[in-house]
Amino acid sequence: MFVKRSNQKGFTLVETVLAMAIFTFVLLILVGALTGLYRIYRATAGIRDTQQQARTVSEEITRATRNASYVIPKIDTASGNNAICLYRPASRVSNILRGPSEVFSLEGTTTKKIVWRKLDAADLALDGSTVCDPNLYANPRDLTSPEVSVMLFYPTAASLVAPATLKTMLNFELRIASTRALASEINTSVAFDPANPENTGPVCDDGLSYCSMTGISSGVQARSQIAGGD
Amino acid sequence: MRRGFNQAGDTLVEVVFAIAIISITLVSAYNVANNSYRIGVQARERIEAASVAQGQAELLRAWRDQNTVNMAPNQGVVPSPAGGFKVTMSPTGVITSTACGPTCLVGPGGRYQLRVTAAEVGTVFPSTSGPDGVKYTIRVEWPRIGGTGNENTEVTLTLADRRLDRTNIECDEVEKCS
Numbered sequence: 001m002f003v004k005r006s007n008q009k010g011f012t013l014v015e016t017v018l019a020m021a022i023f024t025f026v027l028l029i030l031v032g033a034l035t036g037l038y039r040i041y042r043a044t045a046g047i048r049d050t051q052q053q054a055r056t057v058s059e060e061i062t063r064a065t066r067n068a069s070y071v072i073p074k075i076d077t078a079s080g081n082n083a084i085c086l087y088r089p090a091s092r093v094s095n096i097l098r099g100p101s102e103v104f105s106l107e108g109t110t111t112k113k114i115v116w117r118k119l120d121a122a123d124l125a126l127d128g129s130t131v132c133d134p135n136l137y138a139n140p141r142d143l144t145s146p147e148v149s150v151m152l153f154y155p156t157a158a159s160l161v162a163p164a165t166l167k168t169m170l171n172f173e174l175r176i177a178s179t180r181a182l183a184s185e186i187n188t189s190v191a192f193d194p195a196n197p198e199n200t201g202p203v204c205d206d207g208l209s210y211c212s213m214t215g216i217s218s219g220v221q222a223r224s225q226i227a228g229g230d
Numbered sequence: 231m232r233r234g235f236n237q238a239g240d241t242l243v244e245v246v247f248a249i250a251i252i253s254i255t256l257v258s259a260y261n262v263a264n265n266s267y268r269i270g271v272q273a274r275e276r277i278e279a280a281s282v283a284q285g286q287a288e289l290l291r292a293w294r295d296q297n298t299v300n301m302a303p304n305q306g307v308v309p310s311p312a313g314g315f316k317v318t319m320s321p322t323g324v325i326t327s328t329a330c331g332p333t334c335l336v337g338p339g340g341r342y343q344l345r346v347t348a349a350e351v352g353t354v355f356p357s358t359s360g361p362d363g364v365k366y367t368i369r370v371e372w373p374r375i376g377g378t379g380n381e382n383t384e385v386t387l388t389l390a391d392r393r394l395d396r397t398n399i400e401c402d403e404v405e406k407c408s
Contacts, residue, residue, distance in 0.1 A: 156323055216281040221291060
């Protein structure tokens with residue numbers, strides 16, 4: 001029952017080394033697991049952000065387009081800063097095309113791009129020209145949150161009736177990446193190929209790992225055609 | 231009977247046990263996180279697939295709207311090959327229908343297989359005048375994440391054939407016919 005006061009026997013060197021080895025091994029595994037957990041957390045949060053943003057942007061574009069008379073897309077192949085200009089219905093009395101109503105445009109640097117919604121600066125009569133210049137619009141409002149960057153914003157439009165310049169069918173591709181995703185997981189070097197819009201654009205490095213990106217491709221038809229010869 | 235100088239530490243068995251418990255806890259946490267990530271990816275894929283289907287529905291409707299002036303009888307609204315098809319819009323804005331079987335890839339990253347099939351509905355008019363409308367089934371499939379087989383979602387869309395109004399009514403102006 002009595003423990004001697006002078007029992008000060010320690011560990012041997014072998015024991016210490018062994019203990020340290022085990023401890024290091026376990027620590028490495030723990031750190032790896034924790035890093036993995038953190039990556040998953042970021043990826044999950046990123047997916048949630050991109051989903052939310054993709055839905056918001058696509059809903060806003062859809063709603064605005066349904067209320068527009070016709071739509072003109074602007075493609076900037078150099079920067080990828082494309083835009084969708086929406087026009088309001090022509091006056092049925094004079095058949096004068098009303099000026100630009102609003103625009104959805106992509107702007108920003110190569111690493112951080114934001115979709116903006118702007119309204120017309122002045123109620124101009126357009127007299128049939130089909131200029132789509134985001135700089136003519138005012139009152140910008142950003143549609144995307146700071147947590148995401150829009151990698152791809154690609155509109156196409158078709159005219160269902162003559163004249164061919166007045167397009168009423170809009171199709172758009174959106175690809176939104178999370179800025180929470182680790183940079184190395186997203187490969188932005190792939191150029192967008194307009195001839196094959198469905199299979200290109202920014203992609204995840206291996207397509208399976210923790211890459212937070214949401215792509216949406218959808219279409220919408222504008223409310224009405226331009227009043228013709230009324 | 232408190233022993234003042236008991237300097238005996240944990241035994242190796244105890245340490246190993248503790249490590250095992252920590253590991254199990256961590257592995258479970260990892261699994262939970264991984265599952266939540268997988269569910270997030272599944273949700274994203276459903277959204278992407280739904281947007282593909284919705285875009286296709288809109289294109290079908292646009293096709294119907296642009297073809298109201300062509301009054302060929304006994305013809306579906308959109309050319310509908312038996313094996314399925316898809317409607318696409320080129321960058322220059324031309325809407326086309328392409329025949330394709332189960333392997334027509336569309337959508338973000340080309341991961342989604344889209345197939346539209348058509349069935350004529352309602353023939354109240356004489357058969358020469360064609361169907362009242364067409365019911366389209368838009369089916370989108372994509373590979374299941376972390377598993378075998380495909381996930382799928384289906385959207386049906388019934389479009390009235392507006393050409394019937396013109397082919398079966400004997401007067402030119404709609405106002406006089408009502």
